[in-house]
């Protein structure tokens with residue numbers, strides 16, 4: 066088996082090789098300029114991202130986590146406040162809320178899209194609710210129509226956690242313009258990826274944008290005068306310059322991701338694996354950018370399938386094996402297994418398979434063959 070070439074979950078090499086000359090010259094330009102934090106590269110990148118997303122303002126920051134914290138800070142959310150979010154997300158969504166002293170109020174997800182179930186949101190709203198924070202998981206937008214209605218009815222801002230959905234859209238509007246403030250991550254596995262940590266917030270409200278610009282530099286405005294307590298959430302100019310090289314390619318890369326997802330769907334169907342394995346559901350009127358291609362593996366067979374993938378050197382990941390409400394650090398809130406059953410079942414069944422823009426048909430065939438070899442076999446009787 067060791068002679069078989071691995072199929073990585075995500076391969077950053079093809080993108081780097083294709084753009085190496087441009088990336089190198091962007092890095093050289095920044096180093097030669099001496100302006101390595103914020104500055105004109107960052108300002109240009111912010112302008113380009115704002116335009117790309119259809120938002121009036123974009124503020125670059127150190128990471129997606131910084132982006133979430135800046136959004137919460139701009140809205141003045143803190144101790145005693147509650148923020149509505151799904152428990153089935155990367156921990157950062159909840160972590161940012163906890164770090165600012167507020168409390169995450171969890172709402173279970175839809176079983177097919179893995180996104181927050183808007184039908185369950187209104188019962189989680191209390192007089193202390195200060196925002197709704199939907200997460201566009203894996204690259205597909207939440208049901209915004211319903212969330213917009215709730216936001217309007219209860220007069221609540223929406224903070225999009227769009228870390229996995231740069232370039233995704235909903236009814237033709239891109240993530241970053243679907244709520245009050247949107248938060249992006251440029252972590253290396255995301256749709257637009259830096260060579261290190263970086264993030265961005267977008268908004269169409271000039272006052273919130275202004276607050277985030279100030280919070281990003283310790284709440285400092287003017288220099289060495291602090292009207293607010295911020296922190297260091299700055300973005301490096303090198304990352305901004307590299308991201309500017311990549312930004313014009315994102316739409317094309319997303320088209321390639323979608324083509325790869327189409328191919329997986331077709332292959333799994335033709336092998337008759339729809340049943341033990343559930344391929345990703347795509348809702349109409351939204352562009353799923355397939356930052357991840359996540360299947361459900363039914364009947365407790367995920368561990369067995371993983372063993373097979375490992376033997377064949379195929380990458381995989383579980384996003385996420387334990388919902389946030391059951392994390393050890395959340396014990397103080399007293400959540401129990403069964404509190405958010407749809408999230409808990411998803412955590413037991415989801416499996417992310419290799420996807421990246423340049424994945425080849427041959428690599429995908431190997432993934433599907435490995436799944437078929439295991440799932441096509443008759444189920445072992447368990448005790």
Ligand SMILES: *Cc1c(COP(=O)(O)O)cnc(C)c1O
Pocket residue numbers: 128129130131154155157158200226228229249250251252262263264
């Ligand atoms: C990646 C991610 C984040 C955090 O982004 P960082 O840049 O790693 O801080 C937040 N939320 C979600 C849903 C993510 O996938």
